Amino acid sequence: MGASQTLSDSSYANAETAKPNIVFLLTDDHRWDGYRAANNHRFKTPYLDQIAESGTRFDNAFVTLAICSPSRADCLTGRFCSVNGATAVGKTPLNEEKNNVRT
Structure with a gap:
């Protein structure tokens, strides 16, 4: 129990001081609504949609x-x-x- 507790405490301390893990994806050469996550159902963009659903999508950039x-x-x-x-x-x-x- 003590080793498990120490590991847990260590993980918590590292999470507090760790830098954020940010992945910035920039796409170009398409309109603002050029993928399904922007409510355009003419396109099939499952990978972009999955990223948009699980991350942050800027609607006004x-x-x-x-x-x-x-x-x-x-x-x-x-x-x-x-x-x-x-x-x-x-x-x-x-x-x-x-x-x-x-x-």
């Missing part, structure tokens, strides 16, 4: 530029495209004068 590269760079760096330097599609280098990576 916006992008700074409606093209994929700048939107991805914004999410990865936490900075607007005017700061991170990704303002076009393709091989746009990030602004090296700024610390673009957020940890």
